Amino acid sequence: MDERRLASFVVLAQELNFTRAARRLHMTQSTLSAAMKALEAELGVELFARSTRSVNLTEAGWAFLPRARDAIEAIDAARAAVEPGGELRGQLVVGMLQGLTMVDLPALAGDFHRRHPQVRLHLETSRRGTAGLVEDIRHGRIDVAFAGTSIEDARLRVVPLRSYTLHLVVPPEHPLADRDAVTMRDIAEETFIDMPPGFGQRAVVDEAFARHAQTRTVLVEVTDLTTIPAYVAQGLGVAVLPAELATSAATPLTAIPIADEAPTWTLGIVLSAVRPPPRAVHAFLDQVQHHIRPDRAF
Template identity: 50%
Template sequence: MDTRQLEYFVAVAEELNFTRAAARMFAVQSTVSAGIRALESDLGTTLFVRSTKSVALSPAGELLLPEARIALEAIDRVRSASSTTGIRGRLRVGIFTNVGFVDLPGLFGEFHGLHPLVDLQLGASASGSTGLADDVRRGRVDVAFMGLPIQDLVGLEVLTLAETRFVAVLPLGHPLAALKRVTLRDLAEEKFVDTPAGFGNRVVIERAFADAGITRNVSTVVSDLTEVPRFVAADLGIAVVPELSLVLPPGTVAVRLDPVVDWRLSVISRPDPSPAVAALLGLFADRVTSASAG
């Protein structure tokens, strides 16, 4: 068994596709397949159930996956500890499609400049914060941006980047648009524009409505939180979004909620972070939290 075989195994396990795994590893598919066969021979078990149409982890593969990730993280730690040229390793980050007030390209560019030997991989989750939290717990992602409530993140390390409150976004001609504050009950009969189920902002506001005994009618679903107000401007419904993410288009107005519903933007990781994870979290703590405090 060698490190490359474990890397091939994790790549195939995460992609469930040998072609995509080979592209990700910058290897030809035959090399990845040969590495998996050698690993299976060494372990004396089948790690994948293969067919002409699909690839799935076997029961043995399911058991091996978290251990393989731990082993690769340990190897990265050894390489970083013994390196005289800086931190090494792979760093997988789950991001939102648009965080708005956080300059992600600038921050990740700065990180790459500081730690050029870290293989930085960025990606989003179709199921938003809920999917990203699961990815971090299962070791598919090392660090993730997060909009879930703190109580949903038990067992994870949480760095809060910013806190804000929800506001209602209404068309200018709406009967409630002239008010200074509205209640969730005031909005109960409206059609809503919102992000998909599982996104952190939607999880928080859905719970607030549920606690008030209200079932919402979400008629329009938009995958980019910052685009939601534009659909309100097109008179497709109203919205309730975090104020920090809000860019009001012409023809809309923001009204605060009473009582206040809070929302928190965080970055999460597993306990005992690798040197690469610790360096990224340190950069965010220095740049983002200090900027939001100012």
């Protein structure tokens, strides 16, 4: 089976768009289309459901994706075993969270590229936040992801980077600002600023309210956690956030402990615990700690 076709299949499965995939692969759309038809003919199944408006993986395509990635990694490992120096090759796909600055991602990517120039490094975000990144890990669409969540899934491995205890964050003039602590019942009637459903921060807070049989109103939803304090400062609502974000905000905010809950979540690196990670993942993880910014809240 042609390694180039396998690599093209994996990229198209990630992009689900012939134009973007062809651009990443430095080939024409017609060449990519021909390669996929040849691969499907070789396998005797359709891997993609194509229409004039969309491209999606078929059931066979979903099943084939992790196997294709494994095959590419096996070829890379076999090549490295006989090549002088055993240089890493192949592709590494890293999922990211919007607004993450605690890890200097540009410097990390640059360092990794200089050390392993034959590895095609691809960085991407998910419009569904942590939920989307975790799903991509499970299905083999990405290799590793920075995600903020409290994952309890035997199929996933989490390398913790920093844990956060959440506080109620309010403007200094808010009626609750002078309290030493609040309860979930105290704050249930407030209007909130939060992330959309599916994001790790939102999931933790929603679960905390549910455990206390409380509901709440979310007025503003943003996909960048670090922008929430600015909305709170404008008096649009309160938020449940890491206290570090309140103290680092441009406008001073008050962080109040939540006495009966103290919800927490962990920023970490997520990868599959089911599939052996490619060698490039190990090399990437080795570099992460060198690019942590301890002075950044998130």
